[in-house]
Amino acid sequence: MIKRTTLADIAKAANVSMMTVSRAINNKPGLSDELRQHILSLVEEMGYRPNTFARGLATSQTTTIGLVVPDNTNPFFAQIARGVEDAAFENLYNIFLVNTNEDAARETAALETLWQKGIDGVILCSSRLSGQALEYQVQRFPAIVLVNRELKQSHANLITINVNDHRSAQRVLQHFMGLDRRIIAYIGGPANSFSNQRRLDGYKNGLRSAEIPFSPQLVISTQPTTEGGREAAAALLRHRPDVNAIFAYNDLVAVGAMQVCQELGKRVPEDIAIIGVDDIPLATIIRPQLTTMHVPLTHIGRLAMRALIDLIAGEGSSAAYQIEPELFIRDSA
Secondary structure: OOOOOOHHHHHHHHOOOHHHHHHHHOOOOOOOHHHHHHHHHHHHHHOOOOOHHHHHHHHOOOOEEEEEEOOOOOHHHHHHHHHHHHHHHHOOOEEEEEEOOOOHHHHHHHHHHHHHHOOOEEEEEOOOOOHHHHHHHHHHOOOEEEEOOOOOOOOOOEEEEEEOHHHHHHHHHHHHHHOOOOOEEEEEOOOOOHHHHHHHHHHHHHHHHOOOOOOHHHEEEOOOOHHHHHHHHHHHHHHOOOOOEEEEOOHHHHHHHHHHHHHOOOOOOOOOEEEEEEOOHHHHOOOOOOEEEEOOHHHHHHHHHHHHHHHHOOOOOOEEEEEOOEEEOOOOO
């Protein structure tokens, strides 16, 4: 194993104290230009890199943030993470990424670990915590950005970024009406999902606006995965084979539903039109290509990271951003 160069190694090579090396690295006064340059040359030559966590003990900042996601294999969160990483790299921040596997207990444990590490702030995506538990976590961290989640109470250290899921669902319903589809099912996500509740509300309001009665038989919850979409679509069509449109919680669920429809001999979109949400890359790879509500995921990630940096620097304040999705019409509807 390659030995990491330490401050003591530099001090020994320069024949000075570690304090002197530290003063040179941090551009503190009290050293001659010649000595400072000599020390910095050794730093470069010997490949010394400061330990940011150790430095954080003295400065109260680690230039490290936590990024907590429910499922890092889901393209939705992978694209958000990409945006966070890009903005972090541009601003010389490190990221501690944690996957909670859609589990509230794991999310709590992850946040405890991040708090103990003394990181500068957290970006928490689609939290599965209860309102009370989330309120407690927000109060612990110096800066926090919630993506796809809200709190009733505002905090000076909190910024929220949410997609307008209610409007998104209503836009989907309007499109189905324009295609003369009136037996519209909603395959939703986990029951404890904040986004799922808002999309369900939008679905119900869309039906109400079109004077179509709401039927609980046409709503089914599942995991936000392709397999979840398959299972839900199979169960739905067993009980309601007359369905002629499916609004899916996300694109992965939509793809799973489309597979089942095709396996049952139902044509998409002729027999059943399908619309998803997110516009992940898979949406244009499958056949027929998926009509979906486009969400600028990488942009959301970059926005979250920049907002967090401003909070950490004391240059930001409590804010609530709302992202407006756009319907991308393709072949499935």
